[in-house]
Amino acid sequence: VSILDERSKAPEHRQPSIFELPTMFGVAQLVGEILRDTIQRNSDTGERSDSSFNATLLVGGQIAGMEPRLFLVYPEGNFIEASEDTPFLQIGETKYGRPILLRAYDPAMTFEEAVKLLVVSFDSTMKANLSVGMPLDISLYNKDSFKPQPMIRIESDDPYYQSISTGWGDALKSAIDSLPNPTL
Amino acid sequence: VSILDERSKAPEHRQPSIFELPTMFGVAQLVGEILRDTIQRNSDTGERSDSSFNATLLVGGQIAGMEPRLFLVYPEGNFIEASEDTPFLQIGETKYGRPILLRAYDPAMTFEEAVKLLVVSFDSTMKANLSVGMPLDISLYNKDSFKPQPMIRIESDDPYYQSISTGWGDALKSAIDSLPNPTL
Helix, strand or coil: CHHHHHHHHCCCCCCCCHHHCCCHHHHHHHHHHHHHHHHHHHHCCCCCCCCCCCCCEEEEECCCCCCCEEEEECCCCCEEECCCCCCCCCCCCCCCCHHHHHHHCCCCCCHHHHHHHHHHHHHHHHHHCCCCCCCEEECCCCCCCCCCCCCEEECCCCHHHHHHHHHHHHHHHHHHHCCCCCCC | CHHHHHHHHCCCCCCCCHHHCCCHHHHHHHHHHHHHHHHHHHHCCCCCCCCCCCCCEEEEECCCCCCCEEEEECCCCCEEECCCCCCCCCCCCCCCCHHHHHHHCCCCCCHHHHHHHHHHHHHHHHHHCCCCCCCEEECCCCCCCCCCCCCEEECCCCHHHHHHHHHHHHHHHHHHHCCCCCCC
16 A cells, blocks of 8 residues: 555655546556565565465545446456446455345445444354454445545444444344254 | 275274274274375376365264263364264355354253254255255164264155255244344
């Protein structure tokens, strides 16, 4: 990210600058190339350990006159785009929180319902992997606004988060109870 | 496993035989040593690929006059035992199905309810990773019986499995609906 920042600060010295690219697709390509190069450079130097040096990024934005776009950039530099078929993108510790997204996400959801689903998904991840923790940061972008909304931060003592975290365990048990038992 | 089988077949040639060990703890130790040695031998020879050669095993049983015990043996040869604090052990693609086990498992569950929970957990995994598939095999051991029950196999066209797989999506959506929406 600091390399991208550097390029955007000094466009006369570094080519191409991220702000000069005509499309978000081009931005994702550039981010992918820089990510791949940075990972390769760091994998050959510095401390060695069993874990590999890696990163996956989300890149989103809108250029005037075009639709907003959101990409997930892999460590190899390639990327996928959010679409109707891939309505949510996950990075990091993705597996624990994925089944609830697959099962409960609905394109007809309101925005508030979608945020509730995200909180449930992250809460499942944090319950299963103690190295994942609060806070949750929510970054919103309204189409054609060309500026981000103020970041929403949910801390662990947030009353809404606590009501979800407590209520979800009970809701899941009721959901299990509602299904028939097997005959063995 | 074939090495263990070999040792149990020819106890006069191979020492120690798995059937000569006095405790299940000793059996888990022996299995761990053989697993670690087999992985080390195979990691140095044969085809090379990016993925590492690995295995995790469940080892359980009962020796007359003692309690039944169940162990999860790691590729490094160490192991953990099922207990009140670790009432379920998972191997393979464990993450997708883990949150529902953490949230809904209850020691007071009936055996039928526990099997239902396992089916839900495996179904979540199969929905999230298409390389995990049916059938589900259920192996039961009744304490002090000293012989396994016949294996129960659940195929993908099993009516009970289908009722769970279909019903769980609806039950999860109802569970999400029962939680309050955030005010943003």
